[in-house]
Amino acid sequence: MTLTLTEDSFPLAEVFTISRGSKTEARVLTATVARDGVTGRGECVPYARYGESIASVADQIAALPEGIERAALQQALPPGAARNAVDCALWDWEAKRAGRRVWELAGCAAPGAMVTAFTLSLDTPERMRAAAARAAQRPVLKIKLGGEGDMARLEAVRAGAPAARIIVDANEGWTAELYAELAPHLVRLGVVLVEQPLPAGDDAMLAEIARPVPVCADESCHDRATLAALAGRYDVVNIKLDKTGGLTEALALRDAARAAGFGIMVGCMVGSSLAMAPAAVVAEGAEFVDLDGPLLLARDRAPGLDYAGSVLRPPVAALWG
Numbered sequence: 001m002t003l004t005l006t007e008d009s010f011p012l013a014e015v016f017t018i019s020r021g022s023k024t025e026a027r028v029l030t031a032t033v034a035r036d037g038v039t040g041r042g043e044c045v046p047y048a049r050y051g052e053s054i055a056s057v058a059d060q061i062a063a064l065p066e067g068i069e070r071a072a073l074q075q076a077l078p079p080g081a082a083r084n085a086v087d088c089a090l091w092d093w094e095a096k097r098a099g100r101r102v103w104e105l106a107g108c109a110a111p112g113a114m115v116t117a118f119t120l121s122l123d124t125p126e127r128m129r130a131a132a133a134r135a136a137q138r139p140v141l142k143i144k145l146g147g148e149g150d151m152a153r154l155e156a157v158r159a160g161a162p163a164a165r166i167i168v169d170a171n172e173g174w175t176a177e178l179y180a181e182l183a184p185h186l187v188r189l190g191v192v193l194v195e196q197p198l199p200a201g202d203d204a205m206l207a208e209i210a211r212p213v214p215v216c217a218d219e220s221c222h223d224r225a226t227l228a229a230l231a232g233r234y235d236v237v238n239i240k241l242d243k244t245g246g247l248t249e250a251l252a253l254r255d256a257a258r259a260a261g262f263g264i265m266v267g268c269m270v271g272s273s274l275a276m277a278p279a280a281v282v283a284e285g286a287e288f289v290d291l292d293g294p295l296l297l298a299r300d301r302a303p304g305l306d307y308a309g310s311v312l313r314p315p316v317a318a319l320w321g
Contacts, residue, residue: 001035001067001093003086005058008043010272011298017121019146019173020049026270026297029057031085033093040093041320042278044085045242045269049219057082070094070248079223079245087246088278088320095321102321103281106251111284111314116291117142117167118310125149125156132160138310140165142195142290146173151182158189167288169195172219176205186213193265193288195238196220206233216265216288223249224256236263238290239282247278254282263287270296273304277315280305 010026031042046052060082068076070090077083095102103110120131122144135141141164143157150170157166166189174182174197186194196218198206206215214235221230221237223244230237237257244250254264265288266279276291283289291312294300306313315321 001033003061003064003066003068003089004032004034005061005085006030006032007054007058008272010300012270012296013298014296015121016119016270016296017123018144018169019122019171022121023270026272026293027054028271028275029054029061029081029085030274031061031089033086033089035093036097038093038097040089040091040096041274042085042088042090042092042246043271043274044081044088045271045275046081047242047269050080050243052081057085061086074245074248077245079243079249081242083245083249084241085246087248088241091247091278092320096317101317102247102278103284106247106281108251108281109284111280113311113313114280114283114286114289114291115139115310116289116295116307116312118292118295119144119169119290120157122146122153125152128153129156129160132157132164136161136164138164140167140192140288140310142167142169142292145170147178150174150178151185154182154185154189154191164190165192166190167193167195167290169218170197172196172199174198180209183210183212193236195265203233211235214263216263218267221253224253227253227256227260227262230262231260234262236265236288238265238267239279240267240269241275241279241282242269247281250279250282254286265290267291268293272297272301273315274301274320276305276312277320280312280314281321 216236217234266283
């Protein structure tokens with residue numbers, strides 16, 4: 001089996017800002033595996049928050065033994081973007097070789113149409129209200145927050161989109177004091193989930209205070225090894241394939257999290273439809289779906305995923321799986 005790697009860039013429709021910074025493009029790595037005339041692909045988004053770069057992830061993949069199979073890959077690379085790209089490429093190859101869909105091979109339910117959240121990036125209250133008004137027809141909005149002025153931002157989004165369910169994502173940008181200040185207002189403003197309000201590793205106080213709205217672990221949850229530390233602090237876990245290191249671990253984490261009593265959110269980095277397609281397999285039955293990456297792009301892969309507003313349909317085999 002041959003393994004090749006290419007770097008691709010997808011311009012964003014608008015500048016995307018979170019508490020850690022802004023971006024104007026999605027820079028991804030695409031892994032392609034080929035053998036016996038069959039080709040499989042997978043995409044990853046290296047993430048600086050986890051010490052990754054395009055170069056470092058490419059080096060990890062280049063160092064893999066020739067012809068590595070999916071079972072051996074789980075030990076050869078740690079959870080992260082590099083393993084994700086190769087794992088998903090191998091799943092795609094296995095499905096195409098077998099002439100079956102990935103969910104059949106994995107023993108999963110076939111994914112149906114699902115409603116994804118649509119993300120509004122961090123901005124001034126006035127601009128976030130305008131962005132919310134433009135997206136007010138979407139049933140679920142996810143808003144990026146990050147510290148001072150967040151109450152005004154939240155009020156502005158609610159004014160701009162009166163009927164939408166709101167997910168708040170602080171990306172580790174709040175202090176314990178700010179969370180305690182904002183928490184009583186979340187229910188009033190129709191917030192249904194709060195993602196990662198406190199920094200990973202500094203979130204113990206979440207076990208000691210009331211959580212009027214469910215709290216979701218994102219940066220604090222990577223794979224099954226990180227699950228035990230979340231008990232009592234979080235109600236939901238956000239499964240992202242670039243954190244788990246691929247579909248193999250993502251499915252295992254989903255099952256383990258459910259068994260431990262956690263709700264499930266399936267999220268994404270900002271990437272193309274090739275990155276969202278395997279995540280859609282994990283997202284079947286999830287309480288929260290946040291697979292809107294392609295909706296934020298000015299240009300996607302072809303063929304891409306089929307979105308009808310905020311309704312995401314399962315990937316066609318020509319895209320992945």
